[in-house]
Amino acid sequence: MSESEKPVSLQSYIRLCAVVFVVVLCTTSAMIATSFSHIGEGWTLKVALILAIAVVNAFLVAGYLMHLLSEKKLIYTVLAFTVVFFIGLMGLTVWATNGFPPGTASH
Amino acid sequence: MEIPYTIAARPDTGLYNAKLGIWLFLASEVMLFGGLFSAYVLLRVGAEPGLWPHGWLNVTLGTVNTLLLALSAITTLLAWAACKVREFGKFKFFHGCTILLALTFLGIKSYEYRDKLIHYEIAIGSGKYAGKFADGHLVEKSADFDLVKKTGTVTLHGRYVDDRTELMDLRATPAEKPDEITIAAADIKKMENYGPKHNTFTAIYFTLTGLHALHIFGGTLVIFYFWAFGGAMWKTDPERFTNRIEVSGLFWHFVDLVWIFLFPVLYLT
Numbered sequence: 001m002s003e004s005e006k007p008v009s010l011q012s013y014i015r016l017c018a019v020v021f022v023v024v025l026c027t028t029s030a031m032i033a034t035s036f037s038h039i040g041e042g043w044t045l046k047v048a049l050i051l052a053i054a055v056v057n058a059f060l061v062a063g064y065l066m067h068l069l070s071e072k073k074l075i076y077t078v079l080a081f082t083v084v085f086f087i088g089l090m091g092l093t094v095w096a097t098n099g100f101p102p103g104t105a106s107h
Numbered sequence: 108m109e110i111p112y113t114i115a116a117r118p119d120t121g122l123y124n125a126k127l128g129i130w131l132f133l134a135s136e137v138m139l140f141g142g143l144f145s146a147y148v149l150l151r152v153g154a155e156p157g158l159w160p161h162g163w164l165n166v167t168l169g170t171v172n173t174l175l176l177a178l179s180a181i182t183t184l185l186a187w188a189a190c191k192v193r194e195f196g197k198f199k200f201f202h203g204c205t206i207l208l209a210l211t212f213l214g215i216k217s218y219e220y221r222d223k224l225i226h227y228e229i230a231i232g233s234g235k236y237a238g239k240f241a242d243g244h245l246v247e248k249s250a251d252f253d254l255v256k257k258t259g260t261v262t263l264h265g266r267y268v269d270d271r272t273e274l275m276d277l278r279a280t281p282a283e284k285p286d287e288i289t290i291a292a293a294d295i296k297k298m299e300n301y302g303p304k305h306n307t308f309t310a311i312y313f314t315l316t317g318l319h320a321l322h323i324f325g326g327t328l329v330i331f332y333f334w335a336f337g338g339a340m341w342k343t344d345p346e347r348f349t350n351r352i353e354v355s356g357l358f359w360h361f362v363d364l365v366w367i368f369l370f371p372v373l374y375l376t
Binding site for chain 2: 008009010013014017020021024025028031032034035036043046047050051053054057058061062065066072073074075078079081082085086089090092093094096097
């Protein structure tokens with residue numbers, strides 16, 4: 001049974017939302033603190049950490065607010081295809097950043 | 108003619124049609140924004156060392172907008188839950204909150220855009236500051252200001268720098284206290300605001316946030332329609348109306364998800 005088919009209690013959703021909002025507040029603060037901290041040299045480590053925190057934030061929204069933790073198999077299948085194509089897209093991007101044809105890179 | 112499976116789940120998919128439809132649409136949206144994020148990565152990695160901007164955007168405003176969108180996602184979920192327990196009054200309240208939060212988000216975004224569009228970088232070609240760059244927010248242009256005829260003056264609330272690279276990383280080298288500076292048009296070699304054509308950062312910033320703001324605007328229109336005119340369907344077919352709220356809510360949560368990545372990528376890194 002997906003989440004939308006279960007009996008609903010408004011109070012339980014208000015409690016859930018309060019928890020989600022507090023966690024979003026904490027993760028957003030953590031991202032800002034990381035951004036202004038002096039971790040590592042340059043931006044690489046900071047970007048990785050900030051994006052990792054953003055993924056936690058996204059998991060909360062997708063998992064609890066979009067009910068993705070208790071959805072039908074078909075939706076997971078659709079999203080699995082999306083993830084594969086998204087990884088392919090980003091993979092091509094990363095690949096391209098290391099493969100400038102000779103004489104075309106500006107630096 | 109009755110549209111099939113607007114309430115009951117289809118036996119083969121286990122879902123009502125609109126729900127499968129919105130998830131397929133969201134999958135295509137992931138690829139749309141994915142393409143633009145991919146462009147961002149290429150532009151950032153391809154930027155010459157020291158020429159990728161840091162600290163150009165207002166983190167406080169970005170944080171406020173993040174929290175506004177998170178709150179609106181919550182009120183959207185509560186609006187759907189209120190429909191589920193058949194409390195139309197609470198649905199109206201929660202969706203009304205969503206609309207107000209969304210409009211506040213768009214208001215703040217507009218303010219940020221305006222801030223960029225009145226922010227100028229001026230290359231000085233002659234006069235006392237020849238070879239330098241002036242950077243700041245527009246205070247006023249004299250009535251006869253004309254860059255082509257080289258007449259009049261422009262006043263900025265800003266500062267002079269020796270090299271453009273000093274304007275790139277405002278985190279590492281915070282700007283000194285701005286002052287009012289007046290420049291004669293005759294001394295200006297090039298004058299450009301921080302609009303989309305200023306550099307690759309502003310181009311991808313306006314593209315990503317502009318597309319996102321369009322999604323917010325479209326979603327707000329749909330939510331407003333259900334809020335203002337949903338009463339009729341609520342009286343005749345509350346279950347179908349509830350499903351519509353769920354589908355529009357899924358879209359709204361997706362828009363929030365996109366911002367969760369836009370905020371750190373553009374404002375914090």
